[in-house]
Amino acid sequence: MTIEKTTEKKDYYISTPIYYVNAQPHIGHAYTTIVADVLSRYRKLMGYETFFLTGTDEHGDKVKRAAEEKGISPKEYADEISGLFRALWPELKISNDYFIRTTDEDHIKVVQLILQKVYDAGDIYFESYGGLYCTGCERFYVERELVDGKCPDHEVKPEYIEESNYFFKMSKYQDWLIKHINDNPEFIRPKRYKNEILAFLREPLEDLCISRPKSRIDWGIELPFDEKYVTYVWFDALINYLTGVGFPDGDNFKKFWPVAEHLVAKDIIKPHGIYWPTMLKAAGIEPYQHLNVHGYWNVNESKMSKSLGNIVAPLSLKDKYGLDAFRYYLMREMVFGLDATFSEEGMVARINADLANDLGNLVSRSLSMATKYLGGTIPSPGGKGDPSDDRLISTAMRVLPQYTKLMDSLAFSKALAEIWDLVGECNRYIVENAPWELAKDEAKKGRLARVMYNILETLRFIGTLIIPFMPDVAEEILTMIGVRADFSHKRLDELMSWGGLPIGAQVMPASQLFPRVDPVDVDKSEALVKDSEKVVEEAQSVSVVKVEEETQTVSAKEAVAVVDKKRWWRWGKKQKTELPLGGLITYDEFKRLDMRLGVVTNAVAVPKSNKLLKLTVNIGEERTVVAGIGKHYSPDELVGKRVVLLANLEPAKLMGIESQGMVLAVVDDEGGLALVTIEKELLPGSRLS
RNA sequence: GGCGGUGUAGCUCAGAUGGUUAGAGCAUGCGGCUCAUAUCCGCAGUGUCCGGGGUUCAAUUCCCUGCACCGCCA
Numbered sequence: 144m145t146i147e148k149t150t151e152k153k154d155y156y157i158s159t160p161i162y163y164v165n166a167q168p169h170i171g172h173a174y175t176t177i178v179a180d181v182l183s184r185y186r187k188l189m190g191y192e193t194f195f196l197t198g199t200d201e202h203g204d205k206v207k208r209a210a211e212e213k214g215i216s217p218k219e220y221a222d223e224i225s226g227l228f229r230a231l232w233p234e235l236k237i238s239n240d241y242f243i244r245t246t247d248e249d250h251i252k253v254v255q256l257i258l259q260k261v262y263d264a265g266d267i268y269f270e271s272y273g274g275l276y277c278t279g280c281e282r283f284y285v286e287r288e289l290v291d292g293k294c295p296d297h298e299v300k301p302e303y304i305e306e307s308n309y310f311f312k313m314s315k316y317q318d319w320l321i322k323h324i325n326d327n328p329e330f331i332r333p334k335r336y337k338n339e340i341l342a343f344l345r346e347p348l349e350d351l352c353i354s355r356p357k358s359r360i361d362w363g364i365e366l367p368f369d370e371k372y373v374t375y376v377w378f379d380a381l382i383n384y385l386t387g388v389g390f391p392d393g394d395n396f397k398k399f400w401p402v403a404e405h406l407v408a409k410d411i412i413k414p415h416g417i418y419w420p421t422m423l424k425a426a427g428i429e430p431y432q433h434l435n436v437h438g439y440w441n442v443n444e445s446k447m448s449k450s451l452g453n454i455v456a457p458l459s460l461k462d463k464y465g466l467d468a469f470r471y472y473l474m475r476e477m478v479f480g481l482d483a484t485f486s487e488e489g490m491v492a493r494i495n496a497d498l499a500n501d502l503g504n505l506v507s508r509s510l511s512m513a514t515k516y517l518g519g520t521i522p523s524p525g526g527k528g529d530p531s532d533d534r535l536i537s538t539a540m541r542v543l544p545q546y547t548k549l550m551d552s553l554a555f556s557k558a559l560a561e562i563w564d565l566v567g568e569c570n571r572y573i574v575e576n577a578p579w580e581l582a583k584d585e586a587k588k589g590r591l592a593r594v595m596y597n598i599l600e601t602l603r604f605i606g607t608l609i610i611p612f613m614p615d616v617a618e619e620i621l622t623m624i625g626v627r628a629d630f631s632h633k634r635l636d637e638l639m640s641w642g643g644l645p646i647g648a649q650v651m652p653a654s655q656l657f658p659r660v661d662p663v664d665v666d667k668s669e670a671l672v673k674d675s676e677k678v679v680e681e682a683q684s685v686s687v688v689k690v691e692e693e694t695q696t697v698s699a700k701e702a703v704a705v706v707d708k709k710r711w712w713r714w715g716k717k718q719k720t721e722l723p724l725g726g727l728i729t730y731d732e733f734k735r736l737d738m739r740l741g742v743v744t745n746a747v748a749v750p751k752s753n754k755l756l757k758l759t760v761n762i763g764e765e766r767t768v769v770a771g772i773g774k775h776y777s778p779d780e781l782v783g784k785r786v787v788l789l790a791n792l793e794p795a796k797l798m799g800i801e802s803q804g805m806v807l808a809v810v811d812d813e814g815g816l817a818l819v820t821i822e823k824e825l826l827p828g829s830r831l832s
Numbered sequence: 833g834g835c836g837g838u839g840u841a842g843c844u845c846a847g848a849u850g851g852u853u854a855g856a857g858c859a860u861g862c863g864g865c866u867c868a869u870a871u872c873c874g875c876a877g878u879g880u881c882c883g884g885g886g887u888u889c890a891a892u893u894c895c896c897u898g899c900a901c902c903g904c905c906a
């Protein structure tokens with residue numbers, strides 16, 4: 144069985160959200176964009192013409208204020224952050240066809256064009272209203288949200304102000320939208336998110352406020368029908384999907400808009416599932432075809448490589464282990480639509496098991512045998528076929544339709560599992576036929592040739608199927624087995640018939656595609672895992688914690704209150720837990736680390752642990768600290784040492800003992816460890832700066 | 833506070849329109865092979881399918897409720 148020949152020409156348009164320029168790129172952005180890339184490459188492989196759009200969103204007060212702080216213009220600030228995204232995508236081998244910025248001239252024109260159109264159609268109206276406004280939050284409050292009549296975040300009384308704004312008559316399209324979703328069951332997928340949207344639509348929709356007076360915010364796109372206002376978020380941002388593909392009269396728009404699909408994370412399904420289709424309807428434009436919604440990566444930082452608190456940011460793992468391994472892990476680990484856990488430990492497990500042991504070793508042993516037994520030349524399949532051949536070939540032919548079916552339904556994880564069935568089958572085939580035995584017997588040369596041919600041909604299948612996921616490795620494998628054709632422009636149905644391997648071509652000598660990785664040193668104590676998860680998260684969102692007993696904690700709420708709550712591409716709490724990529728930090732950020740000179744007054748080994756020591760450290764007060772340094776220091780030699788204690792780290796329980804801080808140390812590549820000490824005898828409790 | 837989601841093997845997670853022994857990978861143990869990256873192949877397990885109630889001949893799967901965690905909204 145071969146996959147269906149695609150005779151008619153097909154098109155495919157996939158978009159990511161445009162990312163807001165107030166945060167650096169992180170794992171969430173990377174995942175969405177990689178998924179879009181996989182889809183785009185997959186469709187190309189299937190013979191589609193594709194258009195793949197990503198970009199940045201650059202208007203809004205948040206950007207303006209951030210720019211002011213840095214003493215530059217909003218545009219300059221946006222240029223800078225937008226540049227970070229642009230620079231990242233090539234590193235992730237993202238094959239986007241266009242990168243849109245909401246500050247682009249053509250985008251501004253398109254937004255105004257559509258606003259005018261909807262306004263002329265009578266779906267935008269002007270209304271005054273009054274309310275209690277907190278300048279700190281930049282939002283209105285209703286009475287019952289206030290605490291003692293004050294803003295719960297800023298603890299100041301909001302003032303009553305009157306304001307007039309423009310509203311989009313979204314409610315008018317509610318019934319149409321419900322019907323559209325019911326008539327097109329795949330409009331929002333997976334189903335759980337469609338249900339969520341429908342549940343929301345059971346309540347009456349309110350109209351959408353789409354403007355801000357320039358007196359309050361001026362970094363935005365001016366309303367075409369009122370120069371005193373700029374448009375607020377929705378029309379500004381969502382319309383990028385039109386501008387990016389050449390609306391109103393570009394060729395790409397005509398070609399690709401009818402097949403448009405969006406890809407978003409679950410936190411922004413409302414703007415995309417409700418606001419956007421109604422906006423399009425009002426503008427007289429056909430809605431998109433599919434809204435594809437994925438879940439969240441929960442970053443399990445306690446299982447990220449860390450030694451004494453040095454957590455590796457998820458994105459940096461692509462450099463550590465290689466881009467294709469990174470892409471593989473993301474696509475294999477997450478079931479599309481559901482949340483998944485990201486951890487370095489998990490990634491290393493996948494790399495070792497799936498990539499190094501299964502696939503990498505298969506390629507290596509195959510090429511090695513081809514070189515040893517056949518002089519590296521792909522043989523013409525001689526000898527007789529037997530049942531094991533049939534089984535291998537039928538597995539390969541079964542995998543194909545499964546693969547396309549699963550890829551079409553966004554089941555990437557299963558599609559990869561399907562490919563790995565073939566990897567496993569090939570490994571079994573090798574054991575069963577033992578080419579090393581056949582090679583010993585001159586009479587079995589023909590059979591050897593057939594067996595080797597089947598193995599290498601299976602590698603060609605595998606190499607081709609992984610093109611969307613691991614473009615570099617796919618190319619490497621195919622090149623190694625002598626497939627030098629420019630496969631990037633071939634269609635799957637042309638590539639995938641058994642026997643396509645060029646006889647007589649030379650294979651390359653075996654090499655390591657994926658080196659094995661030493662498993663990360665992670666303490667598997669459950670207490671540690673559970674507690675430190677929370678600690679890390681909270682430590683990130685708490686801005687000030689004093690050392691003294693009368694600890695004054697600023698709530699996480701306040702710390703993030705400045706974040707514009709309506710910016711829908713904000714990645715929820717991920718933004719808080721995520722570490723920066725390693726860019727510059729401000730002095731204010733540094734100041735948040737309360738590091739003190741401490742003197743170790745007592746040290747004992749923690750029972751049942753081979754590397755944890757329980758230390759008592761004097762920093763003006765006694766702190767109990769659990770440190771994983773038992774392999775490098777004996778308790779005795781520690782007493783009296785002047786160490787550096789990170790004093791405002793949220794306490795964590797390790798092996799049942801509460802650790803109230805972290806002793807700083809250095810670890811080198813060879814596993815050596817040394818505590819940071821202070822060379823002079825200064826007063827304990829003094830602060831490092 | 834309202835709406836929605838999730839809770840399944842040591843770990844990460846699939847799955848069942850209700851029905852014979854509930855699955856995969858990893859980790860663990862034992863056996864085999866030696867072409868290969870100490871890799872590969874075979875075998876072996878283990879589960880109060882979150883707690884409680886209900887519907888049913890039958891529920892882990894449906895309904896109600898409680899708990900925990902997550903998202904959206906206010």
